[in-house]
Amino acid sequence: MNHTIASFFARYRLHHDMNRSFLEWVGVVGCIAFPAFYLLRFTGAVPPRYDDIGMRLVATGLCLFLALRRWWPAPIKPYYLAYSYVVVCYCLSFLLSFTAMRNGGEVFSIVNMMVGAFLTILLADWRNAICMLLLGYGLSLTAFQMMAPEAQSSLNILVWMPACLLVVVAGALSHYVQKQSEVRRMRQIYSGIAGSIAHEMGGPMQKIQQVLDTLERDLFRAGHMRSHPVSPVEQTMAMARVLQEGRNAVRLGLQSISVTLQQLNTRALDSSGFASLSAATCAERAVHEFAYENEVQRERTRFEEVADFTFKGDETVLTLILFNLLKNALYHLPSHPGARVTVTVDARHIRVRDTGPGIASGRMANLFEDFQTSGKAEGTGLGLSFCRRAMRALGGEITCASRLGEFTEFTLSFPEVSRADAAAQDEAVIKRANTLLRGCRVLVVDNDLLQRRAACANLMALGGTSCVDEASDGVQALEMLAWASLVPYDLVVTDLEMAMPDGHGLVRRMRSGAVPRHEHVPVLARSADADTGTRAKAREAGMDGFLRKSGGVPELARAIVNLLKDQPVRGAAIDLAPFAGQTALLAEDNDMNRSIVKGYLEELGISVMEARQGFDVLRCVKAGARPAVIVMDLEMPGLGGIETTRQLRQLGEMAQGMPVIALTSHASNDARVAARAAGMDGFLSKPVHVRALRQELSRVLMPCAVVDGRVVQAPQPTQVDESLLDLGRIRHLRKMDIMASLLPEGLAKARRIVQALEEAFLLDDLRGARLALHALMGLNGEMGGHAVYEAARRHSLAVEHGAWPSEAGWLERLKALMVESERALLVSYGLGDVQL
Template identity: 35%
Template sequence: MNLLRELVGRHRRYHQLEPQMLRYAAMVGLVAYPLFYLSRFTKSSPGYDDWPLRLAAMLACLLILFPEHWPRSLKPHFHLVAWAVPIFCLPFLFVFTSLKNGGGPVAVGNTLMAAFFIILLTDRRNMFVMLAAGFILAFGVYWASDPSPQLPMDYVARLPILLVVVAGGTLFKHGVERAAAIKVRQAYASLAGSIAHEMRNPLTQFKLSLEAFQRVLPVPTLEVERQELAAGDLNTLYEHIAQGELAVQRGLQVIAMTLDEVHDMPLNSDGFSRLLAGETCARAVQEFGYEDATHRAQVSLRVECDFFFRADETAFLFVMFNLIKNALANPGVRVQIVVDAGQIEVRDDGPGIAPEVQARLFQPFYSQGKAGGTGLGLAYCARVMGAFGGSITCSSVPGQSTCFRLTLPLVTAAERNKELTTMLAKSRALFDGRRLLVVEDNAAVRFLTRHKLASMGAVVDECSDGEQALHMLAQQRYDLIVLDLHLPAMDGYALTKRIRAGQPGIDPQLCIVAYSGEPMAVAQIKTRKATMNGFVAKPSEQCALLKALCDAMETSQARVAAQQAPSLAGRAVLLADDNAYIRKTVAASLRAEGVTVVEADNGHKVISRLATMDRCDAILLDIEMPGMDGIETAGAIRASALACRRAPILALTAHSSPSVLQEARRAGMDDLLVKPFDMAMLLEKLHALPLCGAVRARAPESNHLTGADTVNLLDIKRLDNHRRIGVLDELMVEYLPAIDRLLCDVEASAMAQDTKACSEALHSLVGMSGEAGAQALHRLARQCHDPLVEEGRWPAQADWTGALRELATQTRRALTDYAAPVEAGKD
């Protein structure tokens, strides 16, 4: 059994990169088998009538051709069937019919053709196994089924030819695979070289930041209380922390962009924002990781005619960093960046580039005379500029200068007005009727800020110092405060500290947005440390200011909601990763949240651990594990009879390509987290998983749920409001039967495979459960509804209707328990 599992696994991995190969082979079989059968009628002696075998082979090809239509319970066995079908359709069928027909040249040709297709369709080890299995099976069935079996000697005599063909084909395929492997290794070497080369800049910057930390830290002593920072050193530390954080961010962006280039993934235009060319270029010059002050002095910026363009800021900064870095690679070169009406030029007075080289500069993995360079940066620059709707060109005079010219489409006044109108509508929806406070000591800035905020529909008050702001906050409830950091007497940081400390009458969760002229990177570090909700730089145009306030308000509301969300404490999670360090780190963080963590380092242990667990609220699976990988493990879990087979599965992977995402979804995984990730992101994913904390691996033995389960299943705040306004009785009388009817409609339409009726019933169930305060049922119903509507496919989770029914039963009990005190009070 282990040998069979290994062979099927090798076959699956062989077709993983090009899954269409099996479909193409199945298409050929569907056409060839009936055509070859018809050809027998052109012969005077048709021979053995093999139509039942050919019909079976065609049905087997149909199975391979349409795996998406397999029942969900059988999909995990697809690769086993895909491994067995070629054995039946090729060596077995052709050898068996050849023996029944008494051999001959045609039989030998058919056998050679079968062997040829097997060589093409699988790896070398499976090739020998499949051919041997097919031949042995054919001879065995022939000998057992034929009343007078005879071994055709002319056919047997030509078997050495078959052996020569198999050996030659094997050697030929080995040579092709070896050549392909060499090309892959060369591509990987170029990719690794590109990542290493592009990472050198952010890592150098990070190293310099660490060295600066060491210079600023006080001289160590065992008397801890005497270790004090010198005046001004604390601010210096913040500056270097900001630089280090930027370096880490740039490094991660380099990796992500390089992988996007390799996978040919386009930039998502939804993330594009309106940028001011001069301001963005100034940020690039400021944030670039220079080796020293001399290096910095070699770069200058001149803005002749500023303009707006639409782009992804991170990707554009990468383009600028790449051009600056390439120019500074030549010692003593002066670099000038010129911004002028739709164009940005990066000029240098270096050695120049030969004309024949310029034509190849933007090709992937091409580098011009730069040690350790791979040229992937310029290829990505060209791709990024194309995604922005612009272009990048190079002109150079050898021995004198080089100029890279970025051409970008301008954002017109009409587009700017449309964007402002959209932002005004969003801000009105968010702030209409709310009250804002602007704290700014500069009267002119206060006036302009208040003028920019006047169109939001909010009441805007103002004051000029921290003490006055505290007094106003204590007298009146405010929803957001726009706070200058450099105030007289009490600065913005001190005022924030007083607010968060819970001053009498002041909401400690008040949304605070810093409004300052400090460098953005440093100010963001400081304001985040001070627990402010957002930052916007001075001066700021109206659209940018409104966007910053909207983002901060939404972040603040999300943070408050997260604090009110059910805790993960008491949950049970299975964590599987073959990397012991990652397991240890993630497990420790989860246990700090009160989560019970069971660990495994491969897929087989995952299955055995799950079989012994009393409950499992979520499964975290690394995709790349030895033996049974994460994809196989997820499929095995979903197809098993384990009590926790419906537990949500979160994939942990370093690969974010669409094929990996698609395969993970097909295997029944609920979500995916790309490494490296931080714990906040993982915890957010766990909170968002549809069944996390809602469906248990085993049903509770009692008919009544505990208080913790009730909180997880129900939206208590919504139900408290229903109770307060006196509609809880109506909810129990009308909503619960309606939910039961909708569940019956969902089950009936799912059984009839009626996607339209099922999506309509699920849509009603999503709305009804949400209104009834059944938050866990609402999340699961939405999870089932969305893929059905958006992609036209049934939910990947096995027995999803059963999961809905089970969760609805628990929800009914929870609602009954919740309403019981009200009914008792009435009696």
């Protein structure tokens, strides 16, 4: 018996587990309905009736207590469902049937009893609904015989009681059929979701497996081959490239999951993080990164750029939309082998057109509604409704045109951007590109002098670059890349259509390792032709981005932002050297932020001590800790970063020369001023990016060294003419401690280049002079010989125009400058006694 009661109540609990508030609203309705219907008898609208005021007041009180669940004392809240069971039995089953009998079974009372039966169906599963009615009717009959044995109730009531039970049974059967239909539909949706995720994740998971196999193989070789032919730097960079491929695969997998899960999300998209984006760049990247099932699908999908435009939005959102449309378009490819899919960007529109089976006109009206499909056997039926919600969140709209048996075309329409908004968007992307280019060395390759100079001018307009070099063809570019062996270029911008090697051949040589240290340098392709074939060929050659030659500074800025924002740390093996073996004290109260920044620091070869607040920092330093740098959040509980820094600076020799870098989400000018005033040396805004972190660390650590656990100033070289040198680069390279053997060889090589330049001048060989001057620029730029670099650059401009420099005695002055520069470089690197 107890087991049966527990089973019934468990079903009742399950019926209300997902929506307890429904019972609260039933209580509210009961509080109003029972007194209101009683008052009707005073209007004359109903005949005289049995006065059940007492029983109605009890029902009203019970319903009021039911409605106040949120204010129930905690000890009695677990009994809420049991209490509601009693309330439903009393109010809807017992009270209404008892008053119907006392009123002689008149019509109005019977209607009330029928309404009670219907409500009971809503408030309980069919088993408990029947149980409630039987219990209430049985109690009402018993009470009627006990309280009014002389009264005679109409036989109608005895007929309507079974009728009410029949209504409950019929309602329960209807509810059961509906529930089974919903279960089948939900199973179909879950099956579609699982199938979609499994399908979309297949490609990325295979790629991740391939990356892991490659890393395992390389690590095995590195551990078992004593005479490994690849240098540690090259091996590290190759592994970084493989890891980046794995990272891209993970990103694609996560995007694929998002495509499916976002279909179930009906919440409005958050527009606070929307930014200015290039429609062509986003669409082309989506077409390239879509997880195709096979090469046939990839070959039959192409991208066309008729006219690019900018829109304000989120790239991930647009990518999810395009992934949905591509998935739908490619679904029917096996049954329509001649079908083609084209994604076109044209003047505020992105169109996805396939020449597949088309969509019947009867399906078009509800195509973007939930659970509607265009003839697919599986799937959630939610993809197109998500696309419409997402496009409306972007301020646009999605429409569909189709002709059965011919084509289907989805059009994404984006809103016009005002001139003021467009200018603000351009300014923001230029500022972002300036940040990403800060300190970068760029090589521009183009055989068209005007186009080359225009590209250099645009790069200089963006600002941030430390050096922009030029090469007039692929041969010269390879020579300049080969000379740049100490500090490689950070970006190569190359034309595609050149004499052999053209842009494709140049990049293939770079990716194959023909030019040291440049295997993984990002390459931006420039071409007048922007069709799918040209872009695909550029990607196959190993290029990372694409730009129309007709584009201006904003277009270049967008291309650079898209190219560099997700790139791994370039030249990681070289950049690690200045930080290897050093220790940082990281103070951050947020566990997630601290873990992320700690990971970045450890990637740079820095050991990390952790602290949660300023008091921990002071305690560590007073206990004898001597980190090379302190990275500290400004907003921490207890003692914030600014006050902690003030107290550090009052410790005297104990914290002397210990640089502090501020971390904050509020990167305002006032915050920077306050940080500097407190004695902080650097400033990083959240979220922290590896490039910015590395730059700040380089700036505050390069002048310093760590000796016996103490932070001391690096010894300064003997006084030299600083105008001859790039002191920042020299401090960097000196800290890396790799110039002792490289500098003498580099200076000797520079002497040979000057001899070759002198021979070219005597033979009137402008091409030979041009190559020699570019080689001299590259070598001195790497070593820090700023004056020779600038002189060679100035002379090369004249030679590029087919004439010798007009300055009298230019070559002799260049040779004399070389001699002065040699002495200054040797002294600056602490190699003044070396004989070349």
